[in-house]
Amino acid sequence: MKYWNEKYECMSRDEMTSVQSERLIKTVNRIYNNVPHYREKMQKIGLEPGDIKSIEDLPKLPFTNKQDLRDTYPYGLFAEPLSNVVRLHASSGTTGKQIVVGYTHKDLDSWADAMARTLVSVGTNKDSFVHNAYGYGLFTGALGVHYGAEKIGATVIPISGGNTKRQIQTMKDFGSTILACTPSYALFLIEVMEEMGIKKEELQLKAGVFGAEPWSLNMRSEIEEKLGILAIDIYGLSEIIGPGVSSECSCKSGLHVFEDHFVPEIINPETLEVLPPGSKGEIVFSTITKEAFPVLRYRTRDISSLNYETCACGRTLVRMNRVTGRSDDMLIIRGVNVFPSQIESVLLNFGEVAPHYQLIVDRIGNLDTLEVWVEMTPVLFSDEVKKLEDIERRIREEIDFILGISAKIKLVEPKTIERSEGKAKRVIDKRNL
Amino acid sequence: MLVKQLSVFLENKLGRLAEVTKILGEKDIDISALSIADTTDFGILRLIVNKPEEAEQILRENGIAVSCTNVIAIAVADKPGALAKVLQILDNVSIGIEYLYAFVGKNKDEALVIIKVEVPEKAVETLEKSGIRVLSSNEVYKL
Structure with a gap:
């Protein structure tokens, strides 16, 4: 299986534009009607849902900041009645107050679809054993990988974080083939394997999806060499959905943004103007399929750039470059x-x-x-x-x-x-x- | 009866103690007793000087973290068991000792000891009642 969702991963730019336009219009209408906070922001700049006629009109919409999430904590930005929300996740905020996001059944399904695409791009299939060492809990990492892997029909090993010696024994005994964790934890696993005298040949690992923190290309080569695997960078944030916003493929030349769900823009963080493809700036996302917690033009503060060329893997999805920094002072x-x-x-x-x-x-x-x-x-x-x-x-x-x-x-x-x-x-x- | 002690915050790094004592020396501040309490990362230098208010001011102007604490100075006979006797007196009235240290110089056949307790006034009263010589601040600053 080369792609999980070939229709969307390989569609032409014209088709993508029309999918995005149709979905954006729907999202803006829903948000305007269901979320007072967004409605007020739009009214303040004299914008009505009818003004958004296609994806080209995206820059007309106001930005969403982390402050908007804090001001409306906990449920003020939800666009669905809470009775339709089936899951909550949270991440730490800037002053101790956390940020809470919600999902409907359909949202969980879109998320699983995006994560399935991520996992398939490193060769995950029904026969794979996905060793999920992201921490289970309010953090989105583990459950994102979990549902994506199950959707593919792979066998999930929900081992969560910690207890490293047991992790390695489990990888060996259960025959884990795909590793999912933070890159620094992967390096720690390698260290403990060396201490335990377990060689990579004793494991069945073939590939790994690593994210939730920045990592260097040197770290990638070390992980690939010492575990004998293909290691890809995956990207996401709770405010958009969690992991599964974008992911590298085996070509490792940029992260494919699942733009039929999450539309990226690059802006100048000072002037806020949208920059042309290829320019470096802050990456901003609008969700166009989410029901419970849609966001328009969410400012991630992550610095990246976009590349619209078709990838050698055949995917036409726009690629974002590895995040090279932040436009604020956040550290990971x-x-x-x-x-x-x-x-x-x-x-x-x-x-x-x-x-x-x-x-x-x-x-x-x-x-x-x-x-x-x-x-x-x-x-x-x-x-x-x-x-x-x-x-x-x-x-x-x-x-x-x-x-x-x-x-x-x-x-x-x-x-x-x-x-x-x-x-x-x-x-x-x-x-x- | 209480004596003013200066406490100085020092990071455990080369030359800090030398610098503090140099600043005081240049301003003609005489140190009559000192002790250092240290941990892995920092130390607290405790000083008895002849002009405590002036010394505190000088150190503060030099950007050094300094504070002033009331302590007791006592004279103890320079013979075995003398200090133990003093400590027993304080222990009998449940006065705990935060820390203590001895003077650099010596007064005749007496050893001079600085004691820090939570309740200095009560300690002075108790010690004097038991016949222990507690030094006045003026006496100490002249040493």
Whole structure:
């Protein structure tokens, strides 16, 4: 099986444009009628559903930001009655408040279809054993892969994250052929395999789909070589659907966007104008098939570019280039989205103004590390070691509570953190991604 | 009766202690006692100086994290068991000791000890009642 859904994956640009136009018009009408927040935004700029006549009119629509999701938390942007919503997922927000998204039966089906396309592009079929080591839960990663694999008829091994030795034993005993996890976890699996003395030849792995965090081409070669597999990059975000927004194929030359569901645009993040194909900018998505949680022109803050040429694999779907950065200050640490402002909000609990701080992100071995440097202030300082150690512990626990990741807290002397034009540099990312 | 101690935050890195003592030396601040409590990443330098308010000001102006704490200075006979006796007195009234350290110099045949407790006034009263010599701040700053 070369494609899961050949009709949409290989249709001509004209056909795609007409599919997108028809679906966008429907979506805009539904949103306008069902979601007051969007209706008000459109009315504010004097836009009516009738003004959207084809996909060409997409740039007329207002953008959706993460702030819109926060302002309407939890269900304000849902376009279906909650009785029709069959699943919720969530991801962490910028100030501790999470973002919640919902799915109808049809949405779950479209998602499974997109993930089936992703998995088929690395050769998954009915005989495959999909070792799903994404964490099951509110995070979209695991269930996205799960339903996509089941739709194909593959055998899913829903092992979730953690307990690495057992994972490897299971891969060996159950004959896992397709690995799904974050790229850094794949590297960790490799390390533990080496410790256990298990060779790649003892496993049946053929390919892997890796996403949820940025990874370098060097990491890809290492994973491919040490596991003896084809490793592809997959992309997605909960606000759009989860994984399955776009995916590489075996050609590994850009990620095919499933644009019959999710229409991409590249904009200049400063001027907000739409940029021509090939230009680098922020990628924005509009969903045109989603029922429960449709979004129009959602600003991902991810930097990419679009390529409309037909791929060597035969797919005509537009390809987005690997994400090369962010137009905001978000970091992805061990697959978790981290905004410096979240750390700042934690530190605000330790004085009237947050002390100066700096995040040092590094990758030691294959594991991301986060060190938070906090400048000593008169309020924080004490002549007793145990009180200072207590402050370190409280900051660490609070960050763990809000972000779900462990950080090392380091108290540093005043004015240690470099300032440029009076503003402290918040993040030093030493990872070579 | 309480003595002002300066506490200085220092990162565990080369030359920090030298720098702090140099700043004080240049301004003619005399250090009569000091101790360092350290962890892997940082240390707290505790100082008894002749002019604590001035020294605190100078350090602060130099961007150093400094605070001022009330401690007790006592004179203990320079013989075995003398310190134990003092500690027993405080223990009898359930006063816990946060930390203590001895002076750099020595006063005749007495050892001078700095003690930090949660309730310094009560500790002074108890010690004096038991015949322990507690040094006045003026006495200490002149050392």
